[in-house]
Amino acid sequence: MKSLFHTFPRTPLLVALLVVLPAITARAQDPRIQLTHLDHLATRASETVDLNFDERLILAAAKIFNDKDEDEAQIKKLITGLKGVYVKSFEFENDNEYSSADVDSIRSQLREPSWTRLVNVKSKKDGNVEVYISLTGSQVNGLTVISAEARELTIVNIVGPVDLEKLAKLEGKLGIPELGVESTKPKTKNEQ
């Protein structure tokens, strides 16, 4: 070993780099975002929802989903493999209780190339909605939704492989109310 270090005097440096670099790279690709910047809004909000689920809690919850129930089985499949689900939502009594800097503190963490903005809808009346995804190859390994309305600010951050289609279809299952558009089934003659 000693001769190895004598032969290659930079070996310790290389070993240190081999240990540190993957950790730094993994940290840089971590699709979890920091939401603690928004904690101060809780004092102004009339209602605050703060849900933090790391992998351990998700696994604990997944164990009690009933595989025989079709809906629960689908949800269990959806959450399997997730590393974290983090939600912060603030509802305010009045308009303009949060600033654009608050939203920017989240948005600044969602930079390319780690993150790609999928949807960006701006509306003075209904507020803004942005959807970001983090991709590893063709696999979505992170999702962040920023919903900034006049009296409500909601941030959703899901870490891990997430199926967007299945997640979107979750509305209406297991008591989750459905907001979606009425399905446009062709009406029969009797119904007309």
Next chain:
Amino acid sequence: MNEEYLWDKSGEPDPEIQHLEDILGGLRYQPKPLELPTDIQPHRRNRYLPLLAIAATLLIALLAGVVWLRLQTHAPAQKLEAVNEQPSVPSSSPSPEAVVPNKPEKVVQQSIQPRHRELVASNVRHRTQPAAAPSKEALLAKEQLMSALRIASEKLNLAQRKAQGPTPNQIRNQHKIG
């Protein structure tokens, strides 16, 4: 002086040379193993020492990993076990409203009591039981996870609808949730 004798020991030997040969003959090379003095111990360098050091380091790292993993898996199990021992908790699935209040405080109180430490041993036995009713904490985690997924799904669909633009059906069928 006969040079042939010096060359290949043929011919007549020179007495002077023979005398020198007798004197120096004792110092001639003898093919025999080296004999070290008994009071000198040869310094034997252990070639396996670096390998042993590496093996020991890997072993310690492995042990540390196992201990860490066990701590990680035991910590939530202890909490779940502590909650299960509350007499007021029904075995069937309780309503979310009954589950939510003061639950984290119960967990903390249980975890700091000395009696709870003994549950580590019994906890292993309990975990091997095939069917155990879901604990309050797991049910609470499930409920809250469902809430988180509900919000995520709702906001995702909201973004999708806004991106697609309003339709007459959409406006008519929207209703407030919660």
